[in-house]
Amino acid sequence: MEEGELPWLLVNEIGGIRGILHSHVPFLKKHFHLITMKEFLENRKDIGKKVQAIYLWWHKPVINKELLQSLPNLKVIANSGVGMDHLDLKLVASFGVKMANAPRAVSSTTADTGMALLLASARRLVEVHNISVSPSVEKYCEADILGVKVTGATLGIIGMGSIGYKIALRAKAFEMNILYHNRTRRKVQEEQDVGATYCKKIDSLLQQADFVMLVVSLTPQTHKLIGKRELELMKPTATLINISRGAVVDQEALLVALQTGVIGAAALDVTSPEPLPRDHPLLKLKNVIITPHLGIKTNKATYMITEEAVENILAALNGLPLPSEVLPS
């Protein structure tokens, strides 16, 4: 890097479906010389040597061995979210490249998304919206729109990291009974603060909950964590809410459970794949709400994610500890 030159940051593209947001560009340009994948591919040899950092926006660009080999001076990859399941962490680390995610920016907004799905599903908001805007007044009046009462209902949170904990805080305000399962139990004081009861075994949480919220990271241990057996443990009136990753649920088993009344409803911010093929039977069920991986998508949270990414990248380039470093497990 020439003296006075800004470090080169590779991004997938600017704008478009998978590109960084136009509104973030002036901020990024204050710190970096921005380069897109298209520009890199046009002059791989010269540009490759200059790139020191990658900002992954919505899992793009895809990081593979070939890309890493063509970036000999890459120091850090910053991810625009908290889940790192799209990255081969060991591969990246083997190139001496550091990695960071953005937990600070993500947790509140993702917890909001979880609660929004819970409430929307319980009170059948999508169905009643469609009825309310229907041209037929009869349809408006005849609507059978009895939902599920949230106050006093039992919420089972699977995954009590920072997002899970913020969901518990919100659920407390809705006067819900809160159960949670996590690899490690939270401190007693933290449990008391949100009124949450620890379930060592997932099964007992599944049996008791009216709403089950999945907030775990996708790992080999959580892949298809919720399958036929687990769904059959749930109450026939229960709702499954997934804000983690589609692959945490056996989607075929979920489809059958929803079609046959094994569980009552599902609200899914994530599916496998995303988006689902347009003729997928899950899209046709009345008792399912699907949102397009809405997770963190607010103006403020996305901007905070970019700020957190910049903070991590600058730390790595200056040889300082990364505030949100992710290590291969």
Ligand SMILES: O=CC(=O)O
């Ligand atoms: O999906 C969103 C995230 O990983 O933060």
